[in-house]
Every structure is written in C-alpha cells, then in structure tokens.
Amino acid sequence: MAQAEHQSSQNALLTLKIWHPDCWTLEVTEAVSANLLAHTVYNAADGRVKGHFTAYGDSTEELDRLVEEATNSRLTHSVAEMQHRYGFEHPHVASGSVTRELLVEYDPNDTVSDALASYGFIQEGPVQIRDGTEYWSVFVDNDDRGQLHERLEAVREMRDAEVSVTKITSHSTSSSNVLSRVENLSKRQREIFELACEHDYYAWPRGITTRELADEADISKTTLLEHLRKAEAKLLDPAINEFTQSL
Structure with a gap:
C-alpha cells in the first residue's frame, strides 16, 4: 500500500488547435466577434446533449448576435440563457469582458469530444472556442507519446478534422x-x-x-x-x- 501511495506518473499536457466540420460553436464564433468557453455536458432526450457554455465579448450587442446565431444554427436544437453559477469564475475570460451563461442542446456526434477520448486524450479544463477554432487542453500518458502522431491522425480521420499541437509540457502527478x-x-x-x-x-x-x-x-x-x-x-x-x- 505504501509503495502504491508514493508511485508517481508522468503525463504530457497538450494544447490542441482543432477545426472540424458541422460544429455549431465553430460556425457561430466564426460569424461573430464574441467567443465561447465549453464547460460541462449533460445527457438530454433523443440522443442529444445539453452543454453549459460561457459566451463572452466586449459588448452585450456582440453576445446578442452570438445567441441569435446559435439559436438559428441548423446544428442546435435549443438555446437557453442561464443565471450565473454561484462562485463560478472564468480564468480564461479577459477582464472587463461581458459574459453570459448558455445551455445549448445539440447532437454530440457533431463534436470532436468522443474522438479525442477514444484515443486517450483526457480533457483538462474548459474548451476555448474563438474565431472558428477550438483550443483544447488535454492530458496524454507519456508512455504513449511515441504513438502521439498516429493517435492524432486517427482523430483527424475520424472527424475529418484539422488538428495541430501548439504546446506540449510534462505534468507530474503522484x-x-x-x-x-x-x-x-x-x-x-x-x-x-x-x-x-x-x-x-x-x-x-x-x-x-x-x-x-x-x-x-x-x-x-x-x-x-x-x-x-x-x-x-x-x-x-x-x-x-x-x-x-x-x-
């Protein structure tokens, strides 16, 4: 037991820059100047999911446009505004930005999440979406880093995606x-x-x-x-x- 408690492992923390087709968040943020943070996803009816997103920008007008684009998107089923979560902070949102909490229902097959998880990429925090591009922070086991290229290529093929690694750092946990x-x-x-x-x-x-x-x-x-x-x-x-x- 003591030996297990002191066992340490090395993980790589990657920042991935991703584009893929048929994604409402990418289409919406490409159309407007406001941005999104993707937080938690819940199961919904008929195989759909509901995602909690933070929309942020420089003005309420920008957020109004984003909500309108999301509501009118062929890739969303519903868009609802939420009250700000108590004690919830947004470390990725620039100071002074106007924010709005959204609950959006959509088809999970239109996301890259399952593809990443299928090949061992573990999400580390909220996904940032801006200017029609997703930025993911993911963990990957260092033991598998030699296969990193093959695993990224598999994600690309699975979702017809463009995926590039912008940063790799080692992360030690014990x-x-x-x-x-x-x-x-x-x-x-x-x-x-x-x-x-x-x-x-x-x-x-x-x-x-x-x-x-x-x-x-x-x-x-x-x-x-x-x-x-x-x-x-x-x-x-x-x-x-x-x-x-x-x-």
Missing part, C-alpha cells in the same frame, strides 16, 4: 500528493466531494445535475456549490481526475 490534498479538506467538504464523485458529477457527460446532487446531500444548491468550490480550490483539476479514478 498519488501521495493527491492524498495530502484530500486531507486538507474539511470533513464536510470531503463528504460532499466524495458524494459528487460517486454520482459522476465530474464525469463527461455529467451523471447528475447540481440540483439532484444537492437533494442527495440534503442541502441547498447554494451550500452544495460553496462546499464544492472550496474543495476544488484545494484539490485542483489534476487531483480531482486522479482521486475520481481511485474511487
């Missing part, structure tokens, strides 16, 4: 670091975080909504999000990914 971070959580933060992991709250697509998770924990949605926000701030994304896999 289970001992994860365990020490978890120990920094309060008892209640850990209970809520573990409950979220058990119900696939951090999965893609998300296995439970925030409201359903709050009901499961028998607390308000606001209190749930506050516990998760504090827990996530202590754990950070690499720890969340590894700890979730260990449950």
Whole structure:
C-alpha cells in the first residue's frame, strides 16, 4: 500500500488547435466577434446533449448576435440563457469582458469530444472556442507519446478534422500528493466531494445535475456549490481526475 501511495506518473499536457466540420460553436464564433468557453455536458432526450457554455465579448450587442446565431444554427436544437453559477469564475475570460451563461442542446456526434477520448486524450479544463477554432487542453500518458502522431491522425480521420499541437509540457502527478490534498479538506467538504464523485458529477457527460446532487446531500444548491468550490480550490483539476479514478 505504501509503495502504491508514493508511485508517481508522468503525463504530457497538450494544447490542441482543432477545426472540424458541422460544429455549431465553430460556425457561430466564426460569424461573430464574441467567443465561447465549453464547460460541462449533460445527457438530454433523443440522443442529444445539453452543454453549459460561457459566451463572452466586449459588448452585450456582440453576445446578442452570438445567441441569435446559435439559436438559428441548423446544428442546435435549443438555446437557453442561464443565471450565473454561484462562485463560478472564468480564468480564461479577459477582464472587463461581458459574459453570459448558455445551455445549448445539440447532437454530440457533431463534436470532436468522443474522438479525442477514444484515443486517450483526457480533457483538462474548459474548451476555448474563438474565431472558428477550438483550443483544447488535454492530458496524454507519456508512455504513449511515441504513438502521439498516429493517435492524432486517427482523430483527424475520424472527424475529418484539422488538428495541430501548439504546446506540449510534462505534468507530474503522484498519488501521495493527491492524498495530502484530500486531507486538507474539511470533513464536510470531503463528504460532499466524495458524494459528487460517486454520482459522476465530474464525469463527461455529467451523471447528475447540481440540483439532484444537492437533494442527495440534503442541502441547498447554494451550500452544495460553496462546499464544492472550496474543495476544488484545494484539490485542483489534476487531483480531482486522479482521486475520481481511485474511487
């Protein structure tokens, strides 16, 4: 057990620049000057999904145009505006930008997500979409880096996509670091975080909504999000990914 706790692994963190056909986010951001951040995806009816997106730009007029383009797109089923999530921050959005939270229903077959996941590219954070191009931060096991070219080529062929690597960095993780971070959580933060992991709250697509998770924990949605926000701030994304896999 002690040996396993101190076992470390090396991952490569890649930034991928992607274009592919039949994607509403690419078509919309190419048509307007506003941009998008893609966050969480939920299952919806008839094989579709609902994605949470942050639209941002320099003015409300730009966002109005983006929402109009998204609503009129042949590739979307519905577009709804959401209230800003409590405690939600956008580190990729420039200071001073006007933002708007959107819930968009669309066909998951029109995305590149499954293709990336199929070939071992694990999403690290929100996807940035601007000027008709997607920018993904993904992890890949360093043991497989020798096959990186073949795996990227497979993604290209699967989605008729243009994919280029703009940055590669090494990322070290160790289970001992994860365990020490978890120990920094309060008892209640850990209970809520573990409950979220058990119900696939951090999965893609998300296995439970925030409201359903709050009901499961028998607390308000606001209190749930506050516990998760504090827990996530202590754990950070690499720890969340590894700890979730260990449950």
